[in-house]
Amino acid sequence: MDRQKVLLFGAAAAVRLLLFTAFPSLPHLLAGRVEVSTPVTSFKRLQEGLFLYTHNVSPYDGGVYHQAPLLLPLFSLLPNPSYYPFATNVLFTVVDLLGAQALMQIADSGQSVKTRLFESSRKELRWSSLAMAAGFLFNPFTIATCIARSTSALTNLFILAAMAKASQGASITFVFAIAIASYLSMHPVLLFPPLLLLCYHVRASKSASAPSLLSFAIGHAGALASTCGGLLYVSALLTGSWEFMRATYGVRLLLPDLTPNVGLWWYFFTEMFDSFREFFLGVFWLHVASYMPGLTIRLRKQPLFVAVTLTGVFAVFTPYPSIADAALYLSLVPLFRHLFPLMRYTFLASATILYASFLGPAFYYLWIYAGSGNANFFYAITLVWSLGLSVIVGDSLYAALRDELDVERPELKGKEVKRI
Amino acid sequence: MSTPEGVDASSAPVTSSDGPGSSSTRHGAATSRRQPPPEPKDSLWLRRAVILSFWLVVVVLGLPVWWKTTAIYRAELPLQTMTDWADGKICKPVFPLRIAVEAPIAQQDAQHLVRTTQHALDDLNDFSAHHLRLMLLDPPLAPNASQQVVPDGSILEENDKENIALLVRLVSVETGTTPRSRLQPYSPTLDVYYTANQLPSPSSTGSPLATFIAHELHKIFAEEQARLAYLLSTTSGARTAKSKSLSAETAAELERQSTRALKYAPTYHLTFSLFSPTYLPSAWEIEEALQDYLSPLLDSFRSISNFTVDTQVQLYSTFSPSMRQPEYDDVLKAWTLRKEDLSGFINAAEWPLSPSIGAGPTVNFALYVPDQAQSPLLVKENGGNSWLVPQWGGIFILNPADAHEDSTPSFLAKDALAPAMHAFSDQLVSLLGLPQSPASLPLRLSTLTRVRAASLLFSASSTLGALARLYRALPSIPVPDMVAQSVDLTAAHLQHACDSLREGRFQGALEHARIAEGEAEKAFFERSMVGQVYFPDEHKVAVYLPLLGPVAVPLIMAGLKELKSMTGSIFPKRSP
Structure with a gap:
């Protein structure tokens, strides 16, 4: 088992480093693709910010860099990636391996099939953690993200780490990981309530006397707030002002950069009447946020499933999604292998995802380079992509509810149900 | 197998059919026959909590966002004062x-x-x-x-x-x-x-x-x-009663003059261009000529407007192909242009006469030196060689004086330009709207000052009135604070201008009226107001409904259903 893990991780690292060295222009090419690099995660923009930072100019002055300030000292420690890319490549490879490690921990904890309050009737049906890690490491989307050196790989790592730590009941590391993920990308803060619930369940099942949920929640929320506040304060010290808030979270909230991406926002807001722009920014953000409370309440017995579903919602409905978000979600869904028999549209969803993955770059080429298409071509294919992901989200939700029903009323197992 | 209807199916209210082999008709019959088991208490409350959580997001976050982002900011405008200005109730210019x-x-x-x-x-x-x-x-x-x-x-x-x-x-x-x-x-x-x-x-x-x-x-x-009486009678109906009656021909003459003159502007750009169909003449002593013949005139206008002067020489400037070419007239012994062709004389497509240099109108003066073969070139009907284009500028055809020479002179000296400069001065004077009489230039200038001050006063006042009407007519347009400030400034300067007129300080009145006019125009043409003008309220339905309808319908239906079941459980119906 251990040898297999070493072999898997070694192979994954080798593939990445081989791609980096065998095709030196590949990182540059992928970093310029709109599907992989968004304005808030692009490695090219990070380099621009890094250049300004090392020349003692505020990194946000150019209006190009929209990522968290604390990434700058981290990357300024590494040799300049334009001349010595190896260290950066190794860093991103390690990030992926650590993410796979966290994913294995989540799978090993078994929280996807059996929690304190719920135990799936199909819990024998699951893949090994090694298979999960392989699915993550050899997912082409993950590899592309890694090669493009998009900083969303870091966000993914910290989301995975937060899930892993929550499923182990390690409060401090969980709060720390979710705080860093929120600090980097803002929207992962919505994962906090379901993961908090997950952490609580694990802790309660481990100790003899369950702590009060309210005090547990307040304590962790306080810890999260203070950690985030501390990170923001350090950032302010680093850049010398609070201006970075506008350049980082302000950009995510207000969408000033309408560069195309695989999400739904950019096209909509290029067409939007100016006077309604603010209103619909509010509507879209509330739409993203509104899934969290409802899902957490409804599926409170399976908080890990809520968190995973939310990452799927993020991959579709956030302002700057990329295939990195989809890679995270698609790697997490196999945790719920036991739900697959209950899902009805697996063929449709996987075909749609494949279709969009191949046609997306082609349509983008037709629009931007060949000039024989227009923006609608690319937008249509991003709609298909989002549709595919939404079908998976919706279908897995149905399957989870059906699974709960089977536990509740075992006599209905295998029979068709109808909602009244 | 038929598929269940929604992915968010609640777990409890289910019916079971007889088995996997049952047909769909039998399934339907089974549903009607067998009552579903009662919903457990906790799943009921769970569903209500879920619906409530969505409603809370909508009400607690969505409504304030909607209120805040779609509120139209309308600065307070002194509407009554503005209307009064436009109706001439505040200021009766004397x-x-x-x-x-x-x-x-x-x-x-x-x-x-x-x-x-x-x-x-x-x-x-x-x-x-x-x-x-x-x-x-x-x-x-x-x-x-x-x-x-x-x-x-x-x-x-x-x-x-x-x-x-x-x-x-x-x-x-x-x-x-x-x-x-x-x-x-x-x-x-x-x-x-x-x-x-x-x-x-x-x-x-x-x-x-x-x-x-x-x-x-x-x-x-x-x-x-x-002139003043004409101005008063044309600008507002309210004033006509008091003003003196004008004879029809005087009114027509003033009408003609006012259509000819350019609109008032604080700065005019004068362009003097030399056009020639050949390579000659290639130089002119324009700077000295302007210095001698035009500068004194411009200096005397300085109190009313400023001027910038540009010159250019354009060789090989041919007539536009659509224009009828000059004909030789044996009686006049000259080449002639017909009067009706004069409007096409300027080849607007090819001659580089820029329509605008910076802010303010451009006045074009074109000096045309015909080819030796077509010289002298005159207007057929009256033998003249210059004419004025209303609100555009003037044209002068300079026929070389010594026609017996074989070729056009290559250089136009100051003296040769003198008749052209005199013609241009006359044209400029009428383009600027200077009255024809009396003979004293300072008197005519001061008359112009008064007429301009009055016309600016009226124009700024009517702009205020138009803005007030716009404000009332379109309640959906945003009005930024800038507009309110401009309106206040306009009203203040109009008051100053009016007071100055009453006290006989006409130069000061012109200054104030000029500022008032500028501010009024700025307020009326504020860019952010215009965007909403073409966006009527009905269009909001088209914006809200397709985007929010699909979200709102399930939310409202679920909420209503829960409310109904809750009232049903609180006040249970008496069953027979």
């Missing part, structure tokens, strides 16, 4: 002109003369807004007289001197027909020659001299009165 009288006679006699002349003048005047007021100036030759305190206070203060419209200088002569008058062309002075016996006797109430002066003054200001 033009009290001070006319100084300088008489080398005794103080009492002079005052008596002034008084009788004023009476005669008032009898002649039928336009109440335009009022000539005579004042006795200290006779400079009699220093002892100036020490006296004049009872009616008509001794002029120092700062009033520049506001004197006209100086009437009485000169006693012995010879020639008397009384006679002479208006000095380059100073606002009217010399009146009289003999001593024409002075009114202290006891009489009228005298030939007084009547003569009154008639002369009335004549001098007749055109100005006509």
Whole structure:
């Protein structure tokens, strides 16, 4: 088992480093693709910010860099990636391996099939953690993200780490990981309530006397707030002002950069009447946020499933999604292998995802380079992509509810149900 | 197997059919026959909590966002004041002109003369807004007289001197027909020659001299009165009642002049262009010519507008192909252009006459030197060689003076340009709307000042009125604070301009009216207001409904259903 893990991780690292060295222009090419690099995660923009930072100019002055300030000292420690890319490549490879490690921990904890309050009737049906890690490491989307050196790989790592730590009941590391993920990308803060619930369940099942949920929640929320506040304060010290808030979270909230991406926002807001722009920014953000409370309440017995579903919602409905978000979600869904028999549209969803993955770059080429298409071509294919992901989200939700029903009323197992 | 209807199926309310093999019809029958098991309490509350959580997001976060982001900011505007300005209720422009009288006679006699002349003048005047007021100036030759305190206070203060419209200088002569008058062309002075016996006797109430002066003054200001009356009658219906009636031909003449003149602007750009169909002439002494012939004129206009001057030489400038080519006329021994072709003379497509240089209108002056083969070139109907294009500029055809030479001169000296420059000056004067009479240029300029001040006043006022109407008519447009500030500034400067007019400080009135006009235009054409004009309220349905309808319908339906079941459980129906 251990040898297999070493072999898997070694192979994954080798593939990445081989791609980096065998095709030196590949990182540059992928970093310029709109599907992989968004304005808030692009490695090219990070380099621009890094250049300004090392020349003692505020990194946000150019209006190009929209990522968290604390990434700058981290990357300024590494040799300049334009001349010595190896260290950066190794860093991103390690990030992926650590993410796979966290994913294995989540799978090993078994929280996807059996929690304190719920135990799936199909819990024998699951893949090994090694298979999960392989699915993550050899997912082409993950590899592309890694090669493009998009900083969303870091966000993914910290989301995975937060899930892993929550499923182990390690409060401090969980709060720390979710705080860093929120600090980097803002929207992962919505994962906090379901993961908090997950952490609580694990802790309660481990100790003899369950702590009060309210005090547990307040304590962790306080810890999260203070950690985030501390990170923001350090950032302010680093850049010398609070201006970075506008350049980082302000950009995510207000969408000033309408560069195309695989999400739904950019096209909509290029067409939007100016006077309604603010209103619909509010509507879209509330739409993203509104899934969290409802899902957490409804599926409170399976908080890990809520968190995973939310990452799927993020991959579709956030302002700057990329295939990195989809890679995270698609790697997490196999945790719920036991739900697959209950899902009805697996063929449709996987075909749609494949279709969009191949046609997306082609349509983008037709629009931007060949000039024989227009923006609608690319937008249509991003709609298909989002549709595919939404079908998976919706279908897995149905399957989870059906699974709960089977536990509740075992006599209905295998029979068709109808909602009244 | 038929599929369940929604992915968010609640777990509890389910029915089971007889088995996997049952047909769909039997399944339907089974549903109606067998009641579903009662919903457990906790799943009921769970569902309510889920629906409530969505509703909370909508109500607690969504409504404030909606309220805050779609609120239209409308700055408060003083609508009543603006309408009053437009209706002319606040300011009734009056033009009290001070006319100084300088008489080398005794103080009492002079005052008596002034008084009788004023009476005669008032009898002649039928336009109440335009009022000539005579004042006795200290006779400079009699220093002892100036020490006296004049009872009616008509001794002029120092700062009033520049506001004197006209100086009437009485000169006693012995010879020639008397009384006679002479208006000095380059100073606002009217010399009146009289003999001593024409002075009114202290006891009489009228005298030939007084009547003569009154008639002369009335004549001098007749055109100005006509212009102002025309302005008052055209700008607002409310004012016509008070204004003096104009004869039809005067009105038509003023109409013609006003359509010819350019709109008032603080800065005009003058462009002088030399066009030639060949390579000659390639140089002209334009700078010196402008310096000599035009600069004095421009300097005298300086108090009203500023000017910038550009020049250019364009060789090989041919007529546009659509224009009828000049024909040779044997009678005139000249090449002729027909009058109806003059409008096509300027080849707008190829001649580089830029329509605008910076802010403010451009006045084009084109000097055309015809080819030797087509020289002299004249207008067929009247043999003229220059004409004016209304609100655009002027054209002058310069036929080389020494026609016996074989070729066009390569260089146009200052003297050769003189007739062109005179023509251009005349054209500029009428393009700027300077009145034709009286003969004195300073008087005409001050007339122009008054007319311009009044027209700016009216235009700014009517812009305010239009803005007020717009504000009332379109309640959906946003009105930023900038507009309110501009409106306040406009009103303040209009008030200043009006006061200045009443006090006879016409230059100050023009300054204020100019600022008021600029601010009023800025307020009316504020960019952020225009965007919403073409966005009626009905379009909001088209924006909200397709985007929010699909979200709202399930939310509302679920909420209603839960409310119904809750009221049902609180007040249970009596079952039979």
